[in-house]
Amino acid sequence: MYRIHVWKVLLGILPPHSDSHALVGGYRKEQYQDILEALEVMRYINSSTPSTHVYLRMFQLESQTLPRCSETSLPDEENEDFLSISRAMEEIVDDPVDCYWLVKCFVNQYHTKFGDSVPHLPKSLEHYLSQEEPRLLNHLKNSGALHQLPYNLWFRHCFAGCLPESSLQRRLPAIFSSSTKATIYKEWVWDKVISGSCKILVFVALEILLSYKIMLMGINRPEGVVRFLCNIPQENTDAIVTKAIDLWHKYSGTLIHAI
Numbered sequence: 633m634y635r636i637h638v639w640k641v642l643l644g645i646l647p648p649h650s651d652s653h654a655l656v657g658g659y660r661k662e663q664y665q666d667i668l669e670a671l672e673v674m675r676y677i678n679s680s681t682p683s684t685h686v687y688l689r690m691f692q693l694e695s696q697t698l699p700r701c702s703e704t705s706l707p708d709e710e711n712e713d714f715l716s717i718s719r720a721m722e723e724i725v726d727d728p729v730d731c732y733w734l735v736k737c738f739v740n741q742y743h744t745k746f747g748d749s750v751p752h753l754p755k756s757l758e759h760y761l762s763q764e765e766p767r768l769l770n771h772l773k774n775s776g777a778l779h780q781l782p783y784n785l786w787f788r789h790c791f792a793g794c795l796p797e798s799s800l801q802r803r804l805p806a807i808f809s810s811s812t813k814a815t816i817y818k819e820w821v822w823d824k825v826i827s828g829s830c831k832i833l834v835f836v837a838l839e840i841l842l843s844y845k846i847m848l849m850g851i852n853r854p855e856g857v858v859r860f861l862c863n864i865p866q867e868n869t870d871a872i873v874t875k876a877i878d879l880w881h882k883y884s885g886t887l888i889h890a891i
Contacts, residue, residue, distance in 0.1 A: 635823070636725060636734070642826050643737035664729045667693055674701060684718040687732045694736070713788045714739055720792035738826065742790070746830040753787045754779075756834045760883065761841060768845045777854035782862050786837045790825060794864075820873060824880070832880050839876040843868060 640646045645660060646653050667690045671677045676689050676698070688711055692698040718735045725731040758778065761769045772778040785794050824832040841848065844864065851857050 636730065639734060639826055640730070643734065643741055645733045645737055660733055661729050664690075664732055676701060683722065683728060683731075684715050687718050687735055688714055690732060691736050691739070713784075716789040716792040720790075738822075742825065742830070745828075749830055750787055753830070753834050754781070754783050756831065757781075757837050757841075760834065760838050760879075764838065764879075765842055765845055768841060768848060771849050772841075772857070775852050775854055775857065777851075777857035780854045780858055781837075782858055785862060787830075787833050790833060791821060791836060794862075820877070829880075829884075831884070832876070835879040835883070836873065836876040839872045839879060840864065843872050843875070 637646075641648060646656055668677075668686070671686070671689050671693060676693075677686050681689075689698065691714065714735070717739060718731075721731050721735045721738070725734060758769065761772075769778070772781075782794075785791070821832055821836060840861065844860070847860065848857060851860060
């Protein structure tokens with residue numbers, strides 16, 4: 633019930649003191665409208681611009697990285713991290729003002745807080761895989777696939793757009809709508825990222841490898857491994873998330889950190 637509100641406090645969108653929430657929330661909305669109108673006047677966006685692209689241009693304007701209007705084209709691969717997270721956030725948050733602020737602050741915090749750690753996450757994954765399934769690790773090394781795993785999708789996109797949304801339906805009661813079911817995976821993992829643990833991403837990646845180890849052991853070409861991992865089957869992905877959380881608890885070692 634309070635997830636989005638808590639996220640806004642943790643990400644600094646709202647102050648810790650509840651007495652100021654209404655006032656600051658009003659300022660955030662005004663700032664959003666000002667940036668939106670500025671981009672419309674400068675003709676960077678219009679009524680047909682996809683909302684995720686609108687958020688990107690707003691983010692670029694605020695961070696002083698907005699390209700020249702004459703050089704503006706469709707966002708390229710360089711912006712795919714931001715766009716993937718935006719698309720995922722739109723499934724969780726209905727209000728566009730909240731959505732923009734959450735995406736912006738999520739991306740900023742992720743890069744600021746974990747920017748130095750993200751390049752080392754593949755090595756952490758290799759370490760934990762050596763503990764859990766050394767035969768699979770050796771196979772990935774020998775086939776040349778280890779260094780070609782979809783690390784960007786896992787660690788830069790924070791798994792946005794990776795696991796199929798329908799995969800969590802079996803865990804949730806029938807009273808939940810399909811749109812609600814589609815958001816739970818991202819919320820569960822992102823709760824931990826927002827509250828300070830990017831290492832959860834390593835354990836989700838680890839559990840994906842462990843869950844499909846038989847399939848992966850039968851693939852000898854790196855491009856085949858990457859293709860499979862970028863399009864993993866829908867079944868059992870709810871269990872992947874559950875087991876990833878268990879692995880995170882197993883190796884984090886502190887109850888306070890787990891909470």
